[in-house]
Amino acid sequence: MSIVFGDYTPPKKELKTNEVIIGVFFDGTNNNKNNTKAKEYYDKRARGEKLTPKETISADAYRKNGRDKESSSYYNAWSNVARLSDAYPLNLTTYIDGIGTETEKADSVLGAGLGTGFVFSGTGILDKVEEGCKEIVNNLKRNSISEVDILYLDVFGFSRGAAAARVFLDEISQKAYPLSANRKNKGGAMGYYLAQKGIKVDLIKVRFLGLFDTVSSFSTLIDGKPNFDNDTTQLPLNNLGKAEAVMHFTAADEHRNNFSLTTTNVGKTREFPGVHSDVGGSYNDGIEVVKAIEKNFKEKLEKLSDKLVDSAWYLKDQLEISFFGPKHELKGTRNLKNSYSYIPLHFMAEAAIEQNVPFDNTKLVIDKYNISSNPLLVRVKKRLHKYVFENAQPYTFKWYGNIHEKYKGVKDGDSRFEAYQRELQEQKDLRTLRNQYLHWSADSGSLGMEPTKDWKRKTF
Known part of the structure; x- marks a missing residue:
């Protein structure tokens, strides 16, 4: 016999739904939108503003786990994956904390450093893939859905979260997953959790896979020099055929040794000016x-x-040469804005909406991440839009002398004069963009952030 206190509400009748859509968002290494909010709540309280009980718990978590660690997930702004998750219908959103992080807990050095997590943290790439499978099933259960003909998934990821998104596609494509000694279930970990919750899904389709600068950086060895060059043999990163559309935005100027790019073998790839988090936020x-x-x-x-x-x-x-021995060091200091990252955010949403992904584009482009009052970014966005969606040439740095040589003898009134002036303006804009918006991520003075020897990014 069960005992019920207060008003009795009968259990919700479980719906038998033909088709269900869920957005799955894998955040990047040291990115966690909930931890970012926790710091905001702490700062709000410090200003004397009142918090809700839930906000108070978050603020206390920041004080305990992040306040004294400025390199932690608590100090990062939201990534583009987090921003996208906020513009997806709430009851259909499955957001997975970034690799190396857990909501309102201390970050994991091993999870963030090696991408594995081991048994120590459970915050590595594979851990997040399993968490994604589990949370999708929990999402269905919360919405009282027990039978689904077609489950449509819209999947997004940044950095190692992009690697997790790619492994996730392989996981849900698995033919069998061992549930016990004598029973198996299709669908990998997803199939396991569906069976555990008694939910029947006939077919899973991935409508869209949106990736920001895939960096897998996965190592199973705990040492000072992890091997990140063999990730495609250690992780199933290229089984992407389940996705009906794939868009991959990569960073043209990233060149840290531990941030090699794992390219995609299907869909569209577009390279943006800037480094890793200029593109991924x-x-x-x-x-x-x-x-x-x-x-x-x-x-x-x-x-x-x-x-x-x-x-x-x-x-x-903005540059300074100092001597600390045995060699001199070149130090750079700039005051930078982060709003350039809104452009790849806008474009990813636009590409996804073309595949019927239900983003609130007004929230992304107008309400929260608006660049319409910034003439430079408006021009840059227009130029990049032609490249991303209209197959124009990439937006790359060119020396002025080469442009003048290309249009040698061209004068006002000539048929090529307009193109000449447009190309000069584009290069002027790119120079301003570099100095005021684009970051320099490589740092020989910071462990794990060292540049490649030739300052060229490794790709796999």
């Missing part, structure tokens, strides 16, 4: 200090300084 506005762009002899650093100024990454007074 999560930078805050503010001062960026690169302690050691390079360590070298003073004469070589002076030449490098000139090169960085000529290519518009820095102004002369």
Whole structure:
């Protein structure tokens, strides 16, 4: 016999639904929108504003687990994956904390550093894939759905979260998953949790896979030099055929040694100016200090300084050469804005909406991440839109001398003059963008952030 206190509400009748749509969002390494909110609640309380009981718990979690760790997930802005999840219908959203993080807990050094998590944290790539499977099933259960003819999934990921999204597609494509010694169920971990909850799904379809700069960086060895070059043999990253459409946005200027790009073998890939989190989001506005762009002899650093100024990454007074021995170090300091990352955000939503993904585009483009009052970003967005959606040439850095040579002899009134001026303006805009918006992520003075030897990104 059951005992019920207060008003009795009978259990909801479970719906038998033909088709269900769920958005699945795998956040990046050290990205966690809930932890970012926890810091906001703490700051709100510090200003004397009143918090709800739930907000108070979050604020206390930040005080305990993140306040003294400025490199933690609590200090990051929302990534583009988090922003997209916020514009998806709430009851259909499955958001998975970024690799190395758990909501309102301390970040995991192993999870963030190696992408595995091991048994110590449960925050690695494979852990997040299983968590995604489990949470999707919980989402169905919360909505009292017990039978589904077709389950449509819209899947998004950034950084190692993009790697998790790709492994997730392989997982739900598995033919069998061992439930016990004598019984198996189709659908990998997803099939396991569906069976556990008594939910019947006849068919799973992935309508859209949206990826921001896939960096798998996965190692099962705990040492100072993890091997991130063999990830495609350790993880099933390329079984993407289940997705009806794939869009992958990558970072043209990323060149950290531990941030190799795992390319996709299907769908569309578009390369954006900027580094990893310029494309995937999560930078805050503010001062960026690169302690050691390079360590070298003073004469070589002076030449490098000139090169960085000529290519518009820095102004002369933003660079400083110091000697700490045995070599000099080139330090860079700039005040940067984060709003350029809204452009790939807008484009990912646009590409997804074309595949019937139910984003609230007004919330993304107008209400929260509006760039319409910024003439530079409006022009940059227009130029990149032609590349992403209309197959124009990529937006890349060009030397002015080469442009003048290309249009040598062209004068006002000539048929090519308009194209000449447009190309010059695009390059002027790109130089401003580099200096005021695009970050320099590689840092020889920061463990794990060192550049590749030739400053060129490794791809797999």
